[in-house]
Amino acid sequence: xxxxxxxxxxxxxxxxxxxxxIHSTCEFGKAxxxxxxxxxxxxxxxxxxxxxxxVRLWFVEQVKALGCVVTVDQMGNIxxxxxxxxxxxxxxxxxxxxxxQPTGGRYDGILGVMAGLEALRTIHExxxxxxxxxxxxxxTNEEGARFPMVTMSSxxxxxxxxxxxxxxxxxxxxxxxxxxxSVKQELARIGFLGDIPASYTAQPIAxxxxxxxxxxxxxxxxxxxxxxxxGAQAYNWYQVQVKGRDSHAGTTPMRARKDAMLAAxxxxxxxxxxxxxxxxxxxxxxxxxxxxxxxxxxHTVTFTLDIRHPRSSSVASMVAKCRQRFEExxxxxxxxxxxxxxxxxxxxxxxxxxxxxxxxxxxAAEETCGRLTEAASGRKLWRHMLSGAGHxxxxxxxxxxxxxxxxxTRNGMSHTPDEYCSPEDCITGAQVLLGAxxxxxxxxxxxS
Amino acid sequence: xxxxxxxxxxxxxxxxxxxxxIHSTCEFGKAxxxxxxxxxxxxxxxxxxxxxxxVRLWFVEQVKALGCVVTVDQMGNIxxxxxxxxxxxxxxxxxxxxxxQPTGGRYDGILGVMAGLEALRTIHExxxxxxxxxxxxxxTNEEGARFPMVTMSSxxxxxxxxxxxxxxxxxxxxxxxxxxxSVKQELARIGFLGDIPASYTAQPIAxxxxxxxxxxxxxxxxxxxxxxxxGAQAYNWYQVQVKGRDSHAGTTPMRARKDAMLAAxxxxxxxxxxxxxxxxxxxxxxxxxxxxxxxxxxHTVTFTLDIRHPRSSSVASMVAKCRQRFEExxxxxxxxxxxxxxxxxxxxxxxxxxxxxxxxxxxAAEETCGRLTEAASGRKLWRHMLSGAGHxxxxxxxxxxxxxxxxxTRNGMSHTPDEYCSPEDCITGAQVLLGAxxxxxxxxxxxS
Numbered sequence: 079x080x081x082x083x084x085x086x087x088x089x090x091x092x093x094x095x096x097x098x099x100i101h102s103t104c105e106f107g108k109a110x111x112x113x114x115x116x117x118x119x120x121x122x123x124x125x126x127x128x129x130x131x132x133v134r135l136w137f138v139e140q141v142k143a144l145g146c147v148v149t150v151d152q153m154g155n156i157x158x159x160x161x162x163x164x165x166x167x168x169x170x171x172x173x174x175x176x177x178x179q180p181t182g183g184r185y186d187g188i189l190g191v192m193a194g195l196e197a198l199r200t201i202h203e204x205x206x207x208x209x210x211x212x213x214x215x216x217x218t219n220e221e222g223a224r225f226p227m228v229t230m231s232s233x234x235x236x237x238x239x240x241x242x243x244x245x246x247x248x249x250x251x252x253x254x255x256x257x258x259x260s261v262k263q264e265l266a267r268i269g270f271l272g273d274i275p276a277s278y279t280a281q282p283i284a285x286x287x288x289x290x291x292x293x294x295x296x297x298x299x300x301x302x303x304x305x306x307x308x309g310a311q312a313y314n315w316y317q318v319q320v321k322g323r324d325s326h327a328g329t330t331p332m333r334a335r336k337d338a339m340l341a342a343x344x345x346x347x348x349x350x351x352x353x354x355x356x357x358x359x360x361x362x363x364x365x366x367x368x369x370x371x372x373x374x375x376x377h378t379v380t381f382t383l384d385i386r387h388p389r390s391s392s393v394a395s396m397v398a399k400c401r402q403r404f405e406e407x408x409x410x411x412x413x414x415x416x417x418x419x420x421x422x423x424x425x426x427x428x429x430x431x432x433x434x435x436x437x438x439x440x441x442a443a444e445e446t447c448g449r450l451t452e453a454a455s456g457r458k459l460w461r462h463m464l465s466g467a468g469h470x471x472x473x474x475x476x477x478x479x480x481x482x483x484x485x486x487t488r489n490g491m492s493h494t495p496d497e498y499c500s501p502e503d504c505i506t507g508a509q510v511l512l513g514a515x516x517x518x519x520x521x522x523x524x525x526s
Numbered sequence: 527x528x529x530x531x532x533x534x535x536x537x538x539x540x541x542x543x544x545x546x547x548i549h550s551t552c553e554f555g556k557a558x559x560x561x562x563x564x565x566x567x568x569x570x571x572x573x574x575x576x577x578x579x580x581v582r583l584w585f586v587e588q589v590k591a592l593g594c595v596v597t598v599d600q601m602g603n604i605x606x607x608x609x610x611x612x613x614x615x616x617x618x619x620x621x622x623x624x625x626x627q628p629t630g631g632r633y634d635g636i637l638g639v640m641a642g643l644e645a646l647r648t649i650h651e652x653x654x655x656x657x658x659x660x661x662x663x664x665x666t667n668e669e670g671a672r673f674p675m676v677t678m679s680s681x682x683x684x685x686x687x688x689x690x691x692x693x694x695x696x697x698x699x700x701x702x703x704x705x706x707x708s709v710k711q712e713l714a715r716i717g718f719l720g721d722i723p724a725s726y727t728a729q730p731i732a733x734x735x736x737x738x739x740x741x742x743x744x745x746x747x748x749x750x751x752x753x754x755x756x757g758a759q760a761y762n763w764y765q766v767q768v769k770g771r772d773s774h775a776g777t778t779p780m781r782a783r784k785d786a787m788l789a790a791x792x793x794x795x796x797x798x799x800x801x802x803x804x805x806x807x808x809x810x811x812x813x814x815x816x817x818x819x820x821x822x823x824x825h826t827v828t829f830t831l832d833i834r835h836p837r838s839s840s841v842a843s844m845v846a847k848c849r850q851r852f853e854e855x856x857x858x859x860x861x862x863x864x865x866x867x868x869x870x871x872x873x874x875x876x877x878x879x880x881x882x883x884x885x886x887x888x889x890a891a892e893e894t895c896g897r898l899t900e901a902a903s904g905r906k907l908w909r910h911m912l913s914g915a916g917h918x919x920x921x922x923x924x925x926x927x928x929x930x931x932x933x934x935t936r937n938g939m940s941h942t943p944d945e946y947c948s949p950e951d952c953i954t955g956a957q958v959l960l961g962a963x964x965x966x967x968x969x970x971x972x973x974s
Contacts, residue, residue: 181772181817181825223819251818254703294777313776315820324629326940327809327832328761329742329914332801334938339810340798346791350860353780361775362787363820365813365827369629370699371671372763372811372830372871373915374941377629379813382820384775412798423820466777467821490782492774493822 089200091512093505096196100504103192104184106133110495120495121184125177125219125230126154126261131268133176137216140195144202146213149281150272152241153231154265157281159213160198164525168282168478170208170515172197173215173232173470174290179223183497185504189485190289191216193508200512208519210284217470218270224249225261228315228424232470234276236477241276278477285435285518286474289483289511291499294466295490303450303459303506304443305484309430310465310472312390314397315423316383318345318404322416324369324377332412335375339367341413342379348403349383356396358387359466382423388464390427429465429472435481435518442513443483446506467492483510537648539960541953544644548952551640552632554581558943568943569632573625573667573678574602574712581624582718585664588643592650594661597729598720600689601679602713605729607661608646612973616730616926618656618963620645621663621680621918622738627671631945633952637933638737639664641956648960656967658732665918666718672697673709676763676872680918682724684925689724726925733883733966734922737931737959739947742914743938751898751907751954752891753932757878758913758920760838762845763871764831766793766852770864772817772825780860783823787815789861790827796851797831804844806835807914830871836912838875877913877920883929883966890961891931894954915940931958 101116107123107130123129134156138148141158149157159169174190194214201208217235222228225247233239245262252258265271274280292298297305322338346362353360361384367376383400387393401420408418440460447459465472465482474480485507488498499507549564555571555578571577582604586596589606597605607617622638642662649656665683670676673695681687693710700706713719722728740746745753770786794810801808809832815824831848835841849868856866888908895907913920913930922928933955936946947955 179817179819179822181822221819222821226820228821255701256703292777293774295779295782311776323939324942325938326741326915327807327811328759328834328916329740329935329940330807330938331743332807334743337809339813340794343791343794343810343813346788347795350788359775359778359780361785361821361823362791363775363815363822363824364818365787365791365815365824367811367813369627370812371627371669371941372674373670373676373809373832374627374629374811375809376811376813377942384821386776467774468776487777490773490778491771492777493819494772494825 089204089206089512089516091196091200091508096192096505096508097501099192099195100184100188103133103136107178110181112496117184121178121182122180123176123178124180124224125221126264126268130177134216134270141198141214144198149274150270151274151276151281152272153234153244153276154218154270154272155231155235155276156216157213159211160201162208162210162212164210167210167525168284169211169213170285170519171213171215171283172287172511172515173217173474174288175217175220175470177219177221179221179493181495182493183495185291185497185499186293186492187220189291189499189504189507193289193511196508197512197515209525210519210522212515212519220470226250226423229468229470229473231276232473235278236473237278238473283474283478284522284524286471286478286480287435287511287514288469288471289507290469291487291492292484293487293492296463297484297486298488298490300461302461303447303486303503304510305463306436306439306443306460307431307465307482307484308436308462309428310468311386311388312393312426312428313384313386313468314393314425317421317423318381318383319419320379320416322375322377322413324374327373327375335413336415337375337413338379338416339376341407341416342381344407344411345404346381348407349400352396352399352403356387356392358385358392358396360385360396386466388428426468426472429475431475431481432479435479438514438517439481439483439510441517442510446509446513450506483507483514537652537654537960537964539644539648539953539956544641544953544956545949547640547643548632548636551581551584555626558629560944565632569626569630570628571624571626572628572672573669574709574716578625579716582664589646589662592646597722598718599722599724599729600720601682601692601724602666602718602720603679603683603724604664605661607659608649610656610658610660612658615658615973616732617659617661618733618967619661619663619731620735620959620963621665621922622736623665623668623918625667625669627669627941629943630941631943633739633945633947634741634940635668637739637947637952637955641737641959644956645960645963657973658967658970660963660967668918674698674871677916677918677921679724680921683726684921685726686921686924731922731926732970732972734919734926734928735883735959735962736917736919737955738917739935739940740932741935741940744911745932745934746936746938748909750909751895751934751951752958753911754884754887754891754908755879755913755930755932756884756910757876758916759834759836760841760874760876761832761834761916762841762873765869765871766829766831767867768827768864770823770825770861772822775821775823783861784863785823785861786827786864787824789855789864790829792855792859793852794829796855797848800844800847800851804835804840806833806840806844808833808844834914836876874916874920877923879923879929880927883927886962886965887929887931887958889965890958894957894961898954931955931962
């Protein structure tokens with residue numbers, strides 16, 4: 079990476095068009111009204127569902143209108159690339175995702191893709207010719223909500239997850255109790271099962287930039303506008319199964335019980351103690367007991383653990399501590415005799431983003447924040463930070479220079495219908511995204 | 527109640543016919559194979575399902591062959607009455623239930639009805655004329671598993687639950703995600719929506735005897751054969767709802783959480799402490815979290831509490847303690863700010879059975895146990911005991927003299943496929959049932 083060969087183009091995104099785009103496309107999958115304003119509605123646009131199909135078709139139409147070449151790979155990832163002066167160089171991509179949680183909001187993922195589209199529109203309408211190609215990616219099934227594998231398709235692209243594993247992943251709550259469908263079946267059904275391999279070799283990327291809401295309270299607490307994300311904390315997911323004995327709630331003395339429900343509840347409480355001890359995060363998002371009858375003890379309980387820490391080694395320590403405490407509960411506590419088994423769903427080491435991409439974001443943040451009215455105070459309006467969540471960028475960073483940009487999130491709340499990033503902050507974030515891409519493009523030394 | 531006017535008829539049930547009846551009718555609804563023998567299979571004969579319909583039709587056919595008059599009331603309770611010398615007196619009934627838990631066994635309820643049928647067959651084939659009418663009842667939806675109201679239809683008969691409340695009760699896990707169906711709809715569908723009021727005034731009973739497996743470990747632990755049940759412990763059921771805030775598992779600091787799942791897990795653990803403090807029983811059989819995604823905290827958790835104690839006042843104290851501890855968790859603990867609400871599903875005070883019925887059971891137990899080979903040791907093979915579970919007899923005891931007979935249960939395990947009462951113990955129990963009924967019949971002083 080050399081120095082900038084030309085000054086960053088002074089292009090300014092169209093803020094109201096960005097906001098219109100975000101909210102008009104949230105008609106595809108809107109759910110969970112929480113206020114009176116038409117935008118005070120959350121989202122339930124589950125990966126590869128009918129609403130996901132609609133927003134994808136809309137997206138493809140929009141980027142084609144900008145002269146983009148659209149490629150859909152075998153995971154349904156959509157690559158929209160606007161050619162640059164150097165026709166055959168790999169593109170700088172602005173990637174995120176259009177799928178949401180079942181009780182999700184209007185910004186997680188959506189802001190990143192729509193800001194990428196707005197950046198392309200701004201480049202296009204200004205007739206700006208980039209040195210290399212520049213484009214937008216919609217990564218399939220980032221949320222892992224319907225198909226329980228988070229950042230599924232960027233992981234396949236990066237070579238971290240085999241294609242067949244992702245294709246065969248089944249939905250967890252099929253509608254109407256029907257047989258669960260696979261990712262591949264649903265890709266085919268909605269018309270997004272492409273024939274290009276989902277791979278960094280088949281679809282190389284020069285650099286990946288992702289604008290995303292912070293999903294935490296730090297920027298808001300510090301009254302800052304932009305997070306320059308230098309990496310992401312490590313996180314592992316597990317499914318823990320506790321097996322006991324189903325027996326009658328009225329006739330089984332406490333001493334004779336092997337109550338999987340009570341044992342599992344104790345494990346959830348114990349995992350929380352571990353999180354506090356290690357200054358990390360542990361969350362149980364799914365907890366199910368079988369057979370599920372008021373007066374019958376559960377014979378089987380299955381629950382998930384989401385374990386996170388800025389250091390990969392600390393995640394490993396937290397897992398080890400949980401395993402030990404759970405084993406103690408299973409062998410020495412009131413329900414001794416229950417069995418515990420662990421299944422690993424995903425393990426993701428801590429990620430460090432690329433210095434060149436971080437530099438480009440820093441410069442764009444400095445410039446954009448410097449123009450905000452809040453800058454009059456002389457206070458610095460951006461900061462470095464670490465991502466608490468996993469993102470598609472964590473996978474791309476294994477295969478190409480990557481960085482992320484965060485915007486403030488009201489009350490730090492995400493994965494909830496009233497997730498919110500103010501219009502001003504969305505616009506600031508999109509402007510930083512465009513600025514970072516143009517700076518990176520200007521400084522590329524891999525172009526002939 | 528006068529003294530015995532004639533000696534109890536020396537009738538002996540046909541043990542192998544009883545066992546054949548139990549196991550052949552368990553073909554209707556068998557599930558959950560756990561061993562190699564054809565009878566090593568549990569049951570899933572949910573109330574008012576297709577298998578319940580089949581066993582009901584079979585039952586009606588069998589009792590009609592014995593000359594019984596069959597009445598089906600508005601709750602689908604089946605009354606099969608064999609006339610006695612006094613044609614218009616209320617009958618002595620042997621009642622229990624043919625429905626099972628979703629992962630139930632072959633004895634809970636089923637033994638009581640089939641032993642009643644065997645008793646009628648024995649009376650019939652011996653040409654014995656009882657002084658008053660004698661019969662068998664199949665009570666609808668004792669389990670409360672599919673339709674969440676335990677001992678539903680004996681409760682309606684006793685006037686404790688309004689007919690409309692029971693009729694409108696909806697199934698909890700409709701097949702294939704279809705709209706939940708009501709008890710009344712399902713009664714009509716399977717052809718057991720009778721037109722006789724489900725009421726102790728419309729269908730009076732002289733006395734109610736119920737043979738049932740103990741469902742606990744006491745008889746087995748003491749190597750005894752028969753429990754003469756003098757009453758039942760009090761039990762209340764509640765549904766507790768905890769509401770917190772759904773937010774992202776990776777970006778929400780521990781201090782900023784209102785995690786309904788963690789708070790509910792702490793409540794389940796706290797309720798268990800209360801059970802130990804009060805020497806009672808508390809069980810959580812159902813526990814569900816929403817929205818149910820690995821990396822999203824639950825905004826809502828719903829769980830049940832089944833609270834039991836031999837004294838009604840102690841159940842009230844346990845409830846009060848749980849309410850206080852849960853409130854502390856909701857207001858002072860790590861997840862402070864979550865809300866807790868309680869819904870009462872059922873409240874059942876402790877029950878004392880009728881002295882005359884208990885006497886009849888005692889005498890029959892003394893006689894039957896005295897003939898067992900184990901009696902050679904001179905050890906007493908029956909004991910008084912209290913029922914841990916609720917039974918239809920708890921409701922009938924409000925409206926007619928009632929008692930119950932318990933048989934041993936392997937490992938005290940019930941509401942599980944491998945629930946087991948040995949062939950010998952089933953036969954002993956049925957013989958005690960017949961003996962108690964004949965004694966009570968012989969001693970009736972309400973017959974002209």
